[in-house]
Amino acid sequence: xxxxxxSTQEPVIRYSHYLLRTRREDPTDAEIPSHKLLVKAGFIRxxxxxxxxxxxxxFRVMTRIMEIIRQEMNRIGGxxxxxxxxNPASLWIETGxxxxxxxxxxxxxxxxxxxxxxxMTNEETVTDLAxxxxxxxxxxxxxxxxIQTKIRDEARPRGGVMRVREFxxxxxxxxxxxxxxxxxxxxxxxxxxxxxxxRIGLSxxxxxxxxxxxxxxxxxxxxxxxxxGEDTFARCNRCGMSSNIEKAEVVSTAQAEGSxxxxxxxxxxxxxxxxxxxxxxxGVGPDRFLKAVxxxxxxxxxxxxxxxxxxxxxxxxxNALGAMExxxxxxxxxxxxxxxxxxxxxxxxxxxxxxxLLDRTILSRQAYVMGGDRIDYHxxxxxxxxxxxxxxxxxxxxxxxxxxxxxxxxxxxxxLRGIELGHTFQLGTKYSESMGxxxxxxxxxAAPVVMGCYGIGVERAMASxxxxxxxxxxxxxxxxxxxxxxxxLPLGADAEVVAAADTxxxxxxxxxxxxxxxxxxxxxxxxxxxELLGIPIRAVVSKKLIAKGEVELKVRRTGExxxxxxxxxxxTVRSLLFGLAEKEGVMIDDSWPA
RNA sequence: CGGGGCGUAGCGCAGACCGGUUAGCGCACCUGCUUUGGGAGCAGGGGGUCGGAGGUUCAAAUCCUCUCGCCCCGACCA
Numbered sequence: 001x002x003x004x005x006x007s008t009q010e011p012v013i014r015y016s017h018y019l020l021r022t023r024r025e026d027p028t029d030a031e032i033p034s035h036k037l038l039v040k041a042g043f044i045r046x047x048x049x050x051x052x053x054x055x056x057x058x059f060r061v062m063t064r065i066m067e068i069i070r071q072e073m074n075r076i077g078g079x080x081x082x083x084x085x086x087n088p089a090s091l092w093i094e095t096g097x098x099x100x101x102x103x104x105x106x107x108x109x110x111x112x113x114x115x116x117x118x119x120m121t122n123e124e125t126v127t128d129l130a131x132x133x134x135x136x137x138x139x140x141x142x143x144x145x146x147i148q149t150k151i152r153d154e155a156r157p158r159g160g161v162m163r164v165r166e167f168x169x170x171x172x173x174x175x176x177x178x179x180x181x182x183x184x185x186x187x188x189x190x191x192x193x194x195x196x197x198x199r200i201g202l203s204x205x206x207x208x209x210x211x212x213x214x215x216x217x218x219x220x221x222x223x224x225x226x227x228x229g230e231d232t233f234a235r236c237n238r239c240g241m242s243s244n245i246e247k248a249e250v251v252s253t254a255q256a257e258g259s260x261x262x263x264x265x266x267x268x269x270x271x272x273x274x275x276x277x278x279x280x281x282x283g284v285g286p287d288r289f290l291k292a293v294x295x296x297x298x299x300x301x302x303x304x305x306x307x308x309x310x311x312x313x314x315x316x317x318x319n320a321l322g323a324m325e326x327x328x329x330x331x332x333x334x335x336x337x338x339x340x341x342x343x344x345x346x347x348x349x350x351x352x353x354x355x356x357l358l359d360r361t362i363l364s365r366q367a368y369v370m371g372g373d374r375i376d377y378h379x380x381x382x383x384x385x386x387x388x389x390x391x392x393x394x395x396x397x398x399x400x401x402x403x404x405x406x407x408x409x410x411x412x413x414x415x416l417r418g419i420e421l422g423h424t425f426q427l428g429t430k431y432s433e434s435m436g437x438x439x440x441x442x443x444x445x446a447a448p449v450v451m452g453c454y455g456i457g458v459e460r461a462m463a464s465x466x467x468x469x470x471x472x473x474x475x476x477x478x479x480x481x482x483x484x485x486x487x488x489l490p491l492g493a494d495a496e497v498v499a500a501a502d503t504x505x506x507x508x509x510x511x512x513x514x515x516x517x518x519x520x521x522x523x524x525x526x527x528x529x530x531e532l533l534g535i536p537i538r539a540v541v542s543k544k545l546i547a548k549g550e551v552e553l554k555v556r557r558t559g560e561x562x563x564x565x566x567x568x569x570x571x572t573v574r575s576l577l578f579g580l581a582e583k584e585g586v587m588i589d590d591s592w593p594a
Numbered sequence: 595c596g597g598g599g600c601g602u603a604g605c606g607c608a609g610a611c612c613g614g615u616u617a618g619c620g621c622a623c624c625u626g627c628u629u630u631g632g633g634a635g636c637a638g639g640g641g642g643u644c645g646g647a648g649g650u651u652c653a654a655a656u657c658c659u660c661u662c663g664c665c666c667c668g669a670c671c672a
Contacts (some may be wrong), residue, residue: 024633028665031666104672120672455672492631521630522634527631527632542630552631
């Protein structure tokens with residue numbers, strides 16, 4: 001596919017009048033490389049917590065990312081439209097999200113007193129739009145998308161532009177007659193996503209994900225492995241299975257133990273309420289203990305029991321319970337219910353108003369040390385099924401590094417961190433049913449439309465590109481998303497240097513986007529800035545070079561330097577770019593550069 | 595929302611404990627001259643409601659109260 005984005009008809013951009021100011025020093029409040037570089041190179045400026053200005057050079061990058069997204073969305077039949085950020089609360093009340101979503105959804109009343117909110121995504125508006133259009137199976141399928149501001153009042157914005165309160169997102173919505181059709185289309189989106197990320201210089205891992213408050217069935221996150229990432233995912237070292245830790249299944253291996261089972265025995269364990277305390281007291285590993293964690297799930301007490309070597313995964317627990325709100329229970333509430341915090345055993349299941357959940361990892365051993373249900377006592381050699389009721393077990397544990405893979409025979413799990421670049425959901429009928437988006441089938445029966453939705457964050461993609469493409473001196477933009485293709489540096493203020501740089505810049509700008517550094521700055525400053533800004537090709541014009549009618553071209557990514565006659569500069573840039581395209585794994589159509 | 599920290603020039607900071615010159619330094623910015631292949635030199639200069647409000651005092655950047663904002667860790671995260 002041709003990267004026409006690099007082609008340009010625009011004039012040379014003159015740095016001296018361009019709204020761009022780099023900084024000499026690293027910003028103190030930035031932690032991750034992309035944040036530091038975006039600020040240092042003058043791409044972003046914070047306006048409020050999680051709210052940023054994007055300067056012209058940054059917006060050029062965003063425009064290129066958006067254009068690649070557009071091309072790939074259009075390729076799979078997407079129809080671009082524009083939906084509003086300002087939404088009436090009534091639409092969100094219809095789907096139930098008005099109450100289901102927390103304070104991230106900004107709610108307010110307009111001047112007439114009508115309840116409004118600022119859209120964090122557009123399922124409501126798109127479903128509302130579609131129900132005015134869809135009536136027959138003949139109308140399906142289709143896909144709509146837009147690239148629009150999203151507002152989410154995040155509790156804690158962080159990582160520069162990684163997690164913010166206002167951002168641009170490409171969100172796409174597909175509409176189908178049934179799950180089979182959705183499933184088939186989902187593959188198209190999946191492939192389009194892979195193409196988009198490859199083209200912008202990223203290589204995220206598609207991982208199975210929890211659907212969260214979005215609802216629906218299948219969901220994948222595209223996670224770019226990075227230390228700066230906020231998501232943790234599990235990956236099998238053999239079969240490649242990848243799953244967000246919020247969803248990753250845990251298979252515990254049963255340990256072979258002697259068939260002789262000692263009788264349960266109460267042991268005095270003064271003030272020992274943690275697994276660590278008990279480990280040192282009993283002198284055995286954490287997997288010998290039955291750990292109890294008490295929660296308040298939508299107002300009822302839930303106590304989850306798990307093998308002491310594992311941690312409860314609250315997302316999985318929440319899903320198992322179908323709970324909206326899950327918090328750690330306060331001890332007073334437990335005491336009131338007749339529970340002894342710190343010494344809880346599954347025998348409390350008989351108490352009224354208490355739900356007990358047993359994690360599957362409990363099955364891995366035949367006997368445990370568990371709570372004694374009275375202060376300062378534990379029970380040793382407690383056998384599941386004998387000393388407490390072994391009801392159905394559930395999978396609510398967090399997978400650990402080194403655990404066996406749930407998919408293949410002999411793989412083990414590795415935990416990695418990643419940046420969520422995109423998320424795809426097979427929504428199903430959650431929105432169509434609640435909002436009455438139905439169609440008449442060939443049999444003349446009304447059925448809810450089956451939907452999918454697919455997001456990509458634009459600023460986060462930009463930041464991720466920097467995370468993946470930078471060095472000690474600055475950003476190294478891939479040619480597909482670079483704000484400019486060539487940066488021309490005249491060294492010195494000599495009239496002939498200025499004139500030659502101008503000629504070179506004009507010649508190059510016939511085909512490439514060019515930033516001409518016409519500032520009255522020393523050579524060192526210009527070199528440092530060109531490296532910081534990360535423009536793929538640097539063209540130097542100096543007195544020495546002019547004497548021989550030459551310009552020097554340097555490739556930012558590789559450091560390769562060539563000196564060529566001034567007239568050959570455009571042709572040489574072209575071949576350098578083809579070299580870069582190959583290195584970066586992107587295609588350039590031979591018709592480009594023209 | 596819990597814990598910790600910070601608000602003084604565009605950016606980074608000092609001054610504050612112990613109230614008292616005209617609030618200072620570096621970078622950036624302006625003028626002039628020199629300089630121009632790796633963040634230049636000399637000289638001169640502009641820019642401040644000291645986050646905001648109230649209070650104490652003869653006097654507040656400095657002490658007290660309230661408030662707003664921002665950062666970090668955690669919780670949260672369609």
